[in-house]
Amino acid sequence: MQHTVSLECAVTENLNPFGRCERGLLPLKMSFLTSWAIIPLLLGSVGVYSLYRLLQRLRSRAYIQDAVVVITGATSGLGKECAKVFYAAGSQLVLCGRNEESLEDVVRELNRMRKGSVKTHKPHKVIFDLSDVEAVSSAAKEIVKLVGNVDILINNAGISYRGTILNTKVSVDRMIMDINYFGPVALTKALLPSMIKNGRGHIVVISSVQGKISIPFRSAYAASKHATQAFFDCLRAEMADTDINVTVISPGYIQTNLSMNAVTDDGSKYGVTDKNTAEGRSPEDVAQIVLRAVGERKKEVLVAGVVPTLAVYLRTIAPKLFFAIMAARAKKERKLKNA
Numbered sequence: 001m002q003h004t005v006s007l008e009c010a011v012t013e014n015l016n017p018f019g020r021c022e023r024g025l026l027p028l029k030m031s032f033l034t035s036w037a038i039i040p041l042l043l044g045s046v047g048v049y050s051l052y053r054l055l056q057r058l059r060s061r062a063y064i065q066d067a068v069v070v071i072t073g074a075t076s077g078l079g080k081e082c083a084k085v086f087y088a089a090g091s092q093l094v095l096c097g098r099n100e101e102s103l104e105d106v107v108r109e110l111n112r113m114r115k116g117s118v119k120t121h122k123p124h125k126v127i128f129d130l131s132d133v134e135a136v137s138s139a140a141k142e143i144v145k146l147v148g149n150v151d152i153l154i155n156n157a158g159i160s161y162r163g164t165i166l167n168t169k170v171s172v173d174r175m176i177m178d179i180n181y182f183g184p185v186a187l188t189k190a191l192l193p194s195m196i197k198n199g200r201g202h203i204v205v206i207s208s209v210q211g212k213i214s215i216p217f218r219s220a221y222a223a224s225k226h227a228t229q230a231f232f233d234c235l236r237a238e239m240a241d242t243d244i245n246v247t248v249i250s251p252g253y254i255q256t257n258l259s260m261n262a263v264t265d266d267g268s269k270y271g272v273t274d275k276n277t278a279e280g281r282s283p284e285d286v287a288q289i290v291l292r293a294v295g296e297r298k299k300e301v302l303v304a305g306v307v308p309t310l311a312v313y314l315r316t317i318a319p320k321l322f323f324a325i326m327a328a329r330a331k332k333e334r335k336l337k338n339a
């Protein structure tokens with residue numbers, strides 16, 4: 001019986017600190033006082049948070065300013081935009097690409113950029129093809145000779161693919177793996193010893209949402225990005241007791257030449273800008289996200305909208321449902337192609 005009464009009391013009235021039921025003005029006064037007390041508490045928290053953000057921004061700025069930053073695939077798309085934001089933030093850039101003239105165009109574009117208050121540095125260029133492991137090794141030597149220690153390596157270069165597994169030549173699978181996986185692995189391995197010797201460094205890799213989920217007709221690309229995610233997750237763990245940071249960035253669609261430059265099942269160029277690519281995020285935005293992630297030494301960042309983000313979780317939480325959605329997607333795409 002007593003139990004029933006105290007329960008009613010808890011629901012309809014106030015309990016004092018000793019658990020007894022109270023009536024009258026006192027509880028009203030208490031709630032009035034606590035609601036006023038919350039204001040300085042809230043203001044204090046906002047102040048502490050703002051101070052924390054300011055310190056974080058200053059720390060990020062100091063980390064990037066004057067840092068030696070190597071960017072692969074700097075001739076176009078996300079790589080070129082990363083070059084711009086790191087250049088403006090005062091980094092000493094080493095721009096890597098396959099084509100000297102395209103790299104020179106990027107350097108000219110950087111020179112034309114309006115100079116802010118931050119001191120900028122003249123960028124270096126290093127030309128090599130990521131699919132050639134020997135070339136990667138000599139490029140790493142050239143980089144160290146040019147700038148000494150590398151602070152931040154941004155493994156950005158990559159190529160995509162469209163095709164069915166049934167029709168795709170293994171040489172195409174290999175080519176994608178060479179550029180997207182073995183290239184960054186080789187460059188990272190070549191530069192890591194000097195980072196360790198120097199006592200600090202930061203390895204960044206541009207993976208993809210497709211490093212976390214596989215979608216139909218992207219087998220070679222998704223596989224190369226899954227391998228990339230796995231390798232750099234291992235590297236992060238192995239470097240945990242050093243001052244080497246590892247950041248994996250996994251973007252969704254970006255408005256670049258990726259789909260235009262993608263290869264098909266026989267290795268020929270796809271040559272089309274897909275609707276998803278054209279409607280993707282701007283490379284400028286994504287480059288800003290990369291800059292912030294590096295400054296804040298984030299371990300990984302998924303740069304994607306609600307649906308791809310849900311898809312990533314769905315793959316783990318409800319794989320059967322995810323597989324069914326992917327099967328329906330494959331069926332629909334095949335039908336569209338054959339129509």
Ligand SMILES: NC(=O)C1=CN([C@@H]2O[C@H](COP(=O)(O)OP(=O)(O)OC[C@H]3O[C@@H](n4cnc5c(N)ncnc54)[C@H](OP(=O)(O)O)[C@@H]3O)[C@@H](O)[C@H]2O)C=CC1
Pocket residue numbers: 072073074075076077078079097098099102128129130131156157158159160179206207208209250251252253254255256257258259261277280
């Ligand atoms: N665009 C998108 O929707 C998304 C892109 N990404 C990733 O972003 C990264 C950048 O791609 P993005 O800017 O979009 O595409 P782009 O095609 O615009 O840029 C790709 C860059 O990679 C370089 N590259 C290609 N092959 C080689 C090679 N064999 N050796 C050296 N460099 C090479 C290209 O150089 P060259 O000028 O010589 O061809 C170019 O600079 C890639 O890793 C991609 O997978 C991730 C998610 C989404």
Ligand SMILES: CCCCCCCCCCCCCCCC(=O)OCC(=O)COP(=O)(O)O
Pocket residue numbers: 160161208209210215218221251252253254258259262274276277307308310311314325
């Ligand atoms: C409870 C609701 C769950 C909703 C889940 C539905 C699943 C829908 C599938 C979403 C697939 C998203 C794929 C995103 C792919 C992507 O962003 O890739 C980025 C790239 O790397 C692009 O390269 P590409 O060559 O493919 O253009």
